[in-house]
Amino acid sequence: MTATTLDLIDRKIVSALMQDATQPIGRIADQVGLSQTPCWKRIQKLEAAGVLTGRVAIADPAKLGLGLTVFAGVEAPDHSPEWRAGFERALAAMPEVREVYRMAGIYDYLLQIIARDVGAFDEFYKRLTTVVKVKSCSSLFVLERLKATPGYPVDTTTR
Missing domain, CATH: 3.30.70.920 (Lrp/AsnC effector binding domain/regulation of amino acid metabolism (RAM) domain)
Structure with missing residues (x-):
């Protein structure tokens, strides 16, 4: 999976997670126009492909x-x-x-x-x-x- 193979929904999911990785799957799914299960499966694919490399808390x-x-x-x-x-x-x-x-x-x-x-x-x-x-x-x-x-x-x- 490369930047050229990410579709609009994948990019919206990545953007949403970069803004707040703690938000519930349901909220992300609503933002990108999917139901929860397909959204979760896409997140898992993005992680498996190395597009999403981790989820962290940002401290001052x-x-x-x-x-x-x-x-x-x-x-x-x-x-x-x-x-x-x-x-x-x-x-x-x-x-x-x-x-x-x-x-x-x-x-x-x-x-x-x-x-x-x-x-x-x-x-x-x-x-x-x-x-x-x-x-x-x-x-x-x-x-x-x-x-x-x-x-x-x-x-x-x-x-």
């Missing part, structure tokens, strides 16, 4: 004592599969790392890191650079989050 990091968000640009010392595998293993073991992107441009990787404060980020940085060699790491500290949208824009208007 500041209210969890995680007041600092940092974006770190990392330059790799080399581009060998061995280095990349070690880097990926190191990041997988660090819960502060929320997202990782392999990039084209100035940085090889862009990391989103969440931490309690600057001191906690510094501890993370020391741990990262002890576990894996990096050519450089440049950090950008977030002053204010203006927008954070957990879902994605899904076309729910055209066939």
Whole structure:
């Protein structure tokens, strides 16, 4: 199942679940014009196909004592599969790392890191650079989050 094979009803179901995954199947079914059983079967197919990858609660990091968000640009010392595998293993073991992107441009990787404060980020940085060699790491500290949208824009208007 790919974006081109999702029909309008599938896209409406995905959009509804991204807005609120806790809503009852009956409400989603009403929104998309199905009865509950066919709607549930479509959700199961979307999960089996990997379109829906999980259902989570979204928390406010500041209210969890995680007041600092940092974006770190990392330059790799080399581009060998061995280095990349070690880097990926190191990041997988660090819960502060929320997202990782392999990039084209100035940085090889862009990391989103969440931490309690600057001191906690510094501890993370020391741990990262002890576990894996990096050519450089440049950090950008977030002053204010203006927008954070957990879902994605899904076309729910055209066939």
